[in-house]
Amino acid sequence: MKVSVLGAAGYTGGELLRLVHTHPELDLVQAVSRRYAGRPVAEVHPNLHHLGLTFQPPQELSPVDTAFLALPSGASAEVEAGVGEVAGTIVDLSPDFRAGASSASGETYRTGLPELYGDDLPGAARISVPGCMATAAVLALAPLRRAGLVAGDAVVDARTGSSGSGAEPGPASHHAERGQAFRVYRPTGHRHETEIAAHTGVRARMTVTAVPAVRGVQVICHVTPPEPVTRRDVLRVLQHAYRDRPFVRVVARSRGVHRLPDPQFLSGTNFTDVGCAVDEDGRRIVVVAALDNLVKGAAGGGVQSLNVARGLPEQTGLEFPGLHPA
Structure with missing residues (x-):
């Protein structure tokens, strides 16, 4: 399948170039960037020097x-109709078509989260991948x-690395401001609350903190069950839900240093690690999920969804297992 990547100069765009290049069924035809048209891809993505690509104008x-x-945000909606004239399938990584929104051309986008919507994706021509923190939650x-x-609302405490802010620098992403900061930049009202509710039926009270890391998302979800439960009860639920899902791993060890999901071991991978703990009285469940915001939370989620849509094995081109130490 021939593939173009629009917005290829961004961090997510770079991950798409990497994943498409190594995918056995995809042929990377164009890396598209308005700002860098005519310049080498390696000038922006030095890890892709060996590809010998040049950015093309839109x-x-x-x-x-x-x-x-x-x-x-907003740019996909502007170009979608024109892109649809030259591309049979569009996979969008922006917020523009999430939660079942229709485009101006009347196309309905299916949700690119195979763990929940795998049965809806085969044959899809328009796919929208949820946000990175929303995916984890x-x-x-x-x-x-x-x-x-x-029972009731969930409290979602999310932490995100600096790459989630994109490649364009700003005052908050300047190293002197961001380098050692644990900055609570969205204590209430994050737009992902709407996404989480749409996909789970749970009202999420979300707080987001920028942490001194480049990649990674970790969410800690606090839930009150209708009656007391045990940790074993919750683990059974998670293990049953994801027993046939290749990219969700249930991680909840009783010993060792890394007992619950940590995004540092997921850099470059398409995995989401999920684990849990329960209060002694069984009246509070804490679920922890971690992922790489640029891969499972964006580019990898898009490639995974395309695999399902085109009848390919879900893991195709996405089998990198991560590194340790990271």
Whole structure:
């Protein structure tokens, strides 16, 4: 399948170039960037020097089977109709078409989260991948909701690395401000609350903190069950929910240094690790989920969804296991 990546100069765009290049069934035709058109891809993504690619301008799009849109909020909606004229399938990584929103062209986007919507994706021509923190929280909460273990709202404490702010620098991403900071930048009202509720039926009270890391998302979800439960009860629910899902691993060790999910071991991978703890009285469940915001939370989630949509094995091109130490 021939593929173009629009917004290829961004961090998510770079991950898409990396994943598409190594994917055995995808052929990378174009890396598209308005700002860097005509310049080498390696100038922006030095890890991709060996590809020998040059950024192409958006007005010179080639016909392809699939176009990935790794564009800022609002930009995908502006170009979607034109891209649809040269691409049979569009996989969007922006917020523009999430939660079942229709485009101006009347196309309905299916949700690119195979763990919940795998049955809806085969044959899909328009796919929208949820946000990175929303993906982590949804994968943490959805099994508990289905099992009847959530009474009332969930408190979602999310932490995110600096790459989640994108490649364009700003005052808050300046190293002198960000380097050692644990900055609570969205104590209430984050837009992912709406996404989480749409996909789980749970109202999320979300707080987001910027932490001194480049990659990674970790969410800690606090849930009150309708009646006391044990940790074993919750583990059974998570293990049953994800027993056939190749990219969700249940991690809840009773010994060792790293007992619950930590995003540092997920850099470059398409895994989400999910684990849990329960208060001694069984009246509070704590579910922890971690992922790489640029891969499972964006580019990898898009490739995984395309694999399902086109009938390929879900893991195709996404089998990198991560590193330790990281």
